[in-house]
Amino acid sequence: MYYKEIKKPSEALAQYSKALTTFNSIEEKFGLSDTYYFIGDIFYEQGKWNEALVNTNKSLALAKELDVLDQVQIAEKRLSEIYEKLNQPQEALAHFKLYNIAKDSISNNENVRNSVRAEMNFEFDKKEALQKKEQEKREVIYSEEAKRHQQQIVFVILFILLAFGIVFLIYNRLQLKKTLTLQKELAEYEQKALHLQMNPHFVFNCLGSISSFIVQNGTDSAIKYLSKFSKLMRLTLEYSKESLIPIDKEIESLQNYLELEQLRFNNKFNFSIIKSQEIEDDMALPPLLLQPFVENAIIHGVIPKKEMGSIAIRFEIEKESLLCTVEDSGIGFQQSKAQKENSVAAHKSMALDITKKRLEMIESVTRQKANVTMDEVKNEQGEIVGTKVTLHLPLQYQNNN
Template sequence: IINSENIKNIVREEMNYEFERKAALQKVEDEKRQVLYDEQAKRHVQQMVFIGLSALLLFGIAFLIYSRLQLKKRLTLQRDLAEYEQKALHLQMNPHFVFNCLGSISSFIVQNGTDQAIKYLSKFSKLMRLTLEYSKESLIPIDKEIESLQNYLELEQLRFNNMFEFEITKDPNIEDDMALPPLLLQPFVENSIIHGIVPKKMRGRITVGFKLEGEKLICTVTDDGIGINRSKKLKEASVTVHKSMAMEITRKRLEVIQAVTSRHSQVEIKEITNATGEPAGTRIILHLPVQYANN
């Protein structure tokens, strides 16, 4: 009986042990499955977040590229518009310049006779050749602008019987390919002669200078004429008062330069006074951004 009871207890304990062992194994398996499920869920969430961020990044890149392309297109159109406006203003300048030169030739023929008129026409034809050559360009090297001004001033010297002398200077730091719009200074030089030196009725002097100041090209036209204020009064008193188209066009050209380069351009007109405070001339100062002919 005792052995039978012992056998029953042993069997019962073995069954309990086996049951507990299976329960423990099942619990371990359940825990493994739960961990695996949690890992899969976490990985799925990470994948969704990654996909969302990737899509957002791709959309941002696409939008940025589109915006840059649109900006580039707009800037290109603005640049082309400014260039066409520059050429249009230059075409307006050329007829005005030719008209003034032809008027000078007419006056010179009447005043000085055939021989001097032939010399004048020769210089005029050279100047016109240079002008037509430069009219194809929106920018020309400074040396070419100096050559054009040299010819123009020599023509006016002949016309007014050497009533003035002139000098053109250039800063040695100015590079050969630095450039500016053609005929930009000619209207200012013309005003210095017509409205500064000629009314003075005495021999005068005109100085044209080009120099660098940082990122600025400074162009000056200086005369020792009657001064800007007196010149304005004479214009107001004159019966043949007319608005200077060349000066207005030049101001517009400076606005175009500023629009194209996104850098400041301006013109200053100052009256020069002597030690006693009396007018002793006029100085025109153009502040231009440094540009190059190959641009």
């Protein structure tokens, strides 16, 4: 083919001859058909129609034997052209028709191949689409499973954290409850200890009053005084067992105490005890809480005053608190304080200190305000006409004890 291109047909024919020998030796008929066609083509270009006809017929015969339609098509076309050059129109027409038949067969075969190819491509695309869809489905399932797995892990972690939090909260609350219980018990024990400290102090003051009364008034009056004192002591011992007593019991105790002090000081003062109708029957307060302030009102308030004195005790409810007031018409706490400091016999009142500590304990147990205020009472001219002590206590009830 190289020699043919450079216009050296003799060298080309020589090489084709060698090719025929080689193809014959290996029985390669397609190569023989091809080579005979190329040899005929060289003769055709040289105008050697008979030699071209012989070689082209050999190529056609082999192509038909092999059923190679492409080779049959070009061989029939060349034969039609050769017969036309040989002035044999009938043969030329016959081979041209055969050429068209081969061409149509090739076209049909091509169409069939294209159809088969298209069908195969369609099936392949369909299969590929199904595989892609299956792959996408698997990926979605895998993604959902991974997502569900992650959610399960998250839920497990959250559950563990929640369970740990609940356990920690329960433990914390139990510890807090235990601590609060211990604090409450400690406060109650401290309050009872302070209460027990106060009872001997109260008894000591009463016994002092009795001895003074015996010296001043004689045996008969002392016996009457002792009778009232024994009743008061019985009430005091009975109440001292409790951390809370009803307000009515506290009023009864104060009534006995004030009557004793009236006897002791020859009715130097009168007194009144008023309870608000808002106060319920089971409302309670710590026992002997007001007694030190009543004692102070008598000893350091009304007794140092020359005129007849008065003491008013009130129990009221104000803004979720129990107000207990002890008001006297004495000399006022500033003047009383000055007299005690100048007096040789002056001594520190343990009862007031103990009462303040008791109020602190009440405040720590109930977590509500419990305090005492002390004010001087003045008239319209601004003169001091007495002292008013007010205790602010939380509302407590007998069944809460």
